[in-house]
Amino acid sequence: MSAANLRARLRAEMTEEIKAVAKRHLATDGANLSLRAVARDLGMASSAVYRYFASRDELLTALIIDAYDAVGDAAERAAAGRETALEKWLAAGHAARDWAIANPHEWALIYGSPVPGYAAPRDTVDSATRIMLLLGAIIAEADRAGEIAERAPLTGRFAEELAAVAGAYLPHLTARVIADTIAAFFQICGAISFELFGQLNNTVEDDRRGFFEYQLRAAGRLAGLTG
Amino acid sequence: MSAANLRARLRAEMTEEIKAVAKRHLATDGANLSLRAVARDLGMASSAVYRYFASRDELLTALIIDAYDAVGDAAERAAAGRETALEKWLAAGHAARDWAIANPHEWALIYGSPVPGYAAPRDTVDSATRIMLLLGAIIAEADRAGEIAERAPLTGRFAEELAAVAGAYLPHLTARVIADTIAAFFQICGAISFELFGQLNNTVEDDRRGFFEYQLRAAGRLAGLTG
DNA sequence: TGTACATCAGTGAACGCGCGTTCACTGATGTAC
DNA sequence: TGTACATCAGTGAACGCGCGTTCACTGATGTAC
Numbered sequence: 001m002s003a004a005n006l007r008a009r010l011r012a013e014m015t016e017e018i019k020a021v022a023k024r025h026l027a028t029d030g031a032n033l034s035l036r037a038v039a040r041d042l043g044m045a046s047s048a049v050y051r052y053f054a055s056r057d058e059l060l061t062a063l064i065i066d067a068y069d070a071v072g073d074a075a076e077r078a079a080a081g082r083e084t085a086l087e088k089w090l091a092a093g094h095a096a097r098d099w100a101i102a103n104p105h106e107w108a109l110i111y112g113s114p115v116p117g118y119a120a121p122r123d124t125v126d127s128a129t130r131i132m133l134l135l136g137a138i139i140a141e142a143d144r145a146g147e148i149a150e151r152a153p154l155t156g157r158f159a160e161e162l163a164a165v166a167g168a169y170l171p172h173l174t175a176r177v178i179a180d181t182i183a184a185f186f187q188i189c190g191a192i193s194f195e196l197f198g199q200l201n202n203t204v205e206d207d208r209r210g211f212f213e214y215q216l217r218a219a220g221r222l223a224g225l226t227g
Numbered sequence: 228m229s230a231a232n233l234r235a236r237l238r239a240e241m242t243e244e245i246k247a248v249a250k251r252h253l254a255t256d257g258a259n260l261s262l263r264a265v266a267r268d269l270g271m272a273s274s275a276v277y278r279y280f281a282s283r284d285e286l287l288t289a290l291i292i293d294a295y296d297a298v299g300d301a302a303e304r305a306a307a308g309r310e311t312a313l314e315k316w317l318a319a320g321h322a323a324r325d326w327a328i329a330n331p332h333e334w335a336l337i338y339g340s341p342v343p344g345y346a347a348p349r350d351t352v353d354s355a356t357r358i359m360l361l362l363g364a365i366i367a368e369a370d371r372a373g374e375i376a377e378r379a380p381l382t383g384r385f386a387e388e389l390a391a392v393a394g395a396y397l398p399h400l401t402a403r404v405i406a407d408t409i410a411a412f413f414q415i416c417g418a419i420s421f422e423l424f425g426q427l428n429n430t431v432e433d434d435r436r437g438f439f440e441y442q443l444r445a446a447g448r449l450a451g452l453t454g
Numbered sequence: 455t456g457t458a459c460a461t462c463a464g465t466g467a468a469c470g471c472g473c474g475t476t477c478a479c480t481g482a483t484g485t486a487c
Numbered sequence: 488t489g490t491a492c493a494t495c496a497g498t499g500a501a502c503g504c505g506c507g508t509t510c511a512c513t514g515a516t517g518t519a520c
Contacts, residue, residue, distance in 0.1 A: 007484085007495085014496085030343035032259055036473065047476080048497045056474065113339025114424055116257035157434035158441065165430050182430070183418070183442045190417020191410070197341055203392050203409070207384035214385065215410045222445050234462085234517085241463085263506065274509080275464045283507065 015052050018042065019062055026063070026105035031115040033060060057118060060109075064120065065127045067106040072130030074099045079134060085142035086225055092134060093188050093216040094209075100192045107196060111189055136181040139223050140173050148224040154179055177223075184219040191215045242279050245269065246289055253290070253332035258342040260287060284345055287336075291347065292354045294333040299357030301326045306361060312369035313452055319361060320415050320443040321436075327419045334423060338416055363408040366450050367400050375451040381406055404450075411446040418442045 021041045025033055035056050039046040053059040078095035079088040100107040109115075110128070142148050154162070154176050163175040170178065194200065195208055204211045248268045252260055262283045266273040280286040305322035306315040327334040336342075337355070369375050381389070381403050390402040397405065421427065422435055431438045 011496090028343060030340065031257075032343075034473065035475090044496095045498050046474080047499080050475075051496055108340035111421075111424075113257065113335035116255060116259075154441075156437040156441070158431050158438035161431050161433060178430075179438070179441065182427075182438075183445060186417045186421045186426075186442065187414040189421065190413045193420070194413045194416065197338075199413075200409075203405075204385050204388050206388060210383040211385035211406070211409075214381075214383070214406065215413065218410060218449050222449070238463090261506065262508090271463095272465050273507080274466080277508075278463055 011052075018049060018052055018059070019066060022059055022063055023066075023103075023106060026109060030105065031060070031109060031112075031118070033063075035059065060115065060118060061121055061124065063106070064110055064124055067103070067110045068124065068127035068130065070103070070106070071096055071099045071110075072127065072134070075131050075134055079138065085138050085145070085147055086220060088138045089135075089220050089223075089225060090213065090216060092131075092138065093219070094213070096131065096188065097192050097195075097209075097212055100196055104196050107192070111193055112197075132181060132185055135185055135223075136170070136173055136177060139177050139181055139225070142225060143174075143177060147226055149226050151176065151224060180223040184223040187219040187222065188216060191219075238279075245276060245279055245286070246293060249286055249290055250293075250330075250333060253336060257332070258287070258336060258339075258345070260290075262286065287342065287345060288348055288351065290333070291337055291351055294330070294337045295351065295354035295357065297330070297333070298323055298326045298337075299354065299361070302358050302361055306365065312365050312372070312374055313447060315365045316362075316447045316450075316452055317440065317443060319358075319365065320446070321440070323358065323415065324419050324422075324436075324439055327423055331423050334419070338420055339424075359408060359412055362412055362450075363397070363400055363404060366404050366408055366452070369452060370401075370404060374453055376453050378403065378451060407450040411450040414446040414449065415443060418446075 018038065022033060022038050025038055025041070029037070033056065035049055036046040038059075039049050042049075049059075053062065074095040075092040078091040082088040082091050139148065153159075159175050159179065162178045166173050166175050166178055173181075191212055195212065200208060200211075245265060249260060249265050252265055252268070256264070260283065262276055263273040265286075266276050269276075276286075280289065301322040302319040305318040309315040309318050366375065380386075386402050386406065389405045393400050393402050393405055400408075418439055422439065427435060427438075
């Protein structure tokens with residue numbers, strides 16, 4: 001390996017380490033992450049972090065992209081091993097929830113309230129849409145296999161807007177599939193977020209996984225999945 | 228009016244004014260609300276605020292209770308004027324969404340990511356559960372009127388937990404109604420939050436109300452509402 | 455009616471802290487000739 | 488192989504800022520006798 005490559009590798013490793021420490025700090029500081037605290041934990045001067053990230057916002061952006069990718073990855077891998085559409089659906093949903101429970105503050109970073117004064121740059125969209133595309137693909141595949149319940153066509157102006165999206169970016173999906181995928185996605189993420197943010201306290205304490213699966217199946221039915 | 232009462236009234240008015248300014252500040256600062264900034268806006272010394280709230284957290288708590296009450300109030304009033312269960316359901320849902328759109332930062336305060344380092348005290352629960360009780364009451368009423376679709380009984384450990392809750396606090400509701408109400412509530416709040424937090428950008432822009440109603444009806448079906 | 459006292463909203467200075475970012479710098483490492 | 492130079496990670500001090508909370512205080516208003 002050339003010296004230049006070695007330097008590049010060390011740089012990449014340091015970048016990862018900064019992100020790893022920053023992720024830990026999300027737990028205590030939430031989204032108002034402190035660059036100085038991260039540097040302190042790494043035993044380096046706060047100014048040194050600027051060798052790796054041009055600003056606090058850029059570090060935040062990196063964390064956000066990582067989080068979207070991680071949850072998307074987890075869902076994709078879980079679904080990949082399954083046979084039927086329903087199995088894939090359930091596997092993807094549980095994978096997302098498992099990841100959220102293991103990384104609650106990263107989940108809050110991407111699906112919680114927006115960080116005041118922070119505007120997500122374009123770079124985040126690709127990673128952000130991965131999990132939605134996975135859900136859409138599962139539904140579309142089931143649709144082609146004739147496993148999707150017959151439903152009345154969508155009506156209303158929002159249906160036209162969704163049809164336009166389908167035409168421009170997702171020609172293999174119908175407006176109906178997109179609407180139902182988004183709706184199911186909102187339901188699933190809502191269920192995960194509310195469980196995570198404590199709204200189930202004092203009601204369902206033990207079998208939250210079971211209750212989540214109940215809701216996950218409901219979301220599947222909403223999306224037309226039979227079985 | 229006695230002088231003591233006058234003093235009490237002025238005190239109450241000042242308290243309200245502090246909360247009003249603090250609510251405006253949620254927009255810029257999110258949950259890391261600055262007491263000093265609020266005092267500055269009111270033209271008073273920051274220490275004066277301590278005559279009204281013992282700490283920043285206590286002010287936050289007051290804002291949270293107000294927000295829960297406001298959205299609960301809006302939903303209750305909207306539902307009160309309707310005839311059928313479905314009409315009440317839609318009216319309550321739209322009222323919650325309308326309130327959220329009008330007060331996005333207060334919505335984020337109660338249904339967004341938890342504020343780091345802040346633990347909600349007991350006083351908030353009554354206000355927090357109002358809207359869920361309303362939804363549960365609508366479903367229960369429809370159930371008594373025979374307007375709820377027949378469904379298989381709940382199975383699983385979470386069903387037992389919910390049955391225990393029903394037995395202890397809500398004897399007129401079945402575990403099934405509670406499960407479905409919670410699930411529908413998560414779905415509705417998820418839809419509102421994700422719309423508010425920008426997840427619909429570049430897909431549905433115009434007719435978000437229509438798309439929300441589509442999801443609201445789906446939530447109603449999930450809860451067993453026919454029609 | 456007049457006076458001494460209590461109440462209490464609000465002041466302003468201070469404590470001790472943390473923050474993001476900049477800047478001139480050091481010193482190790484690698485590169486070119 | 489040896490030397491001059493370039494690169495670049497990391498330092499430490501500084502700038503200018505904001506924060507929550509405390510404390511001794513002022514001064515207006517109301518109360519008791």
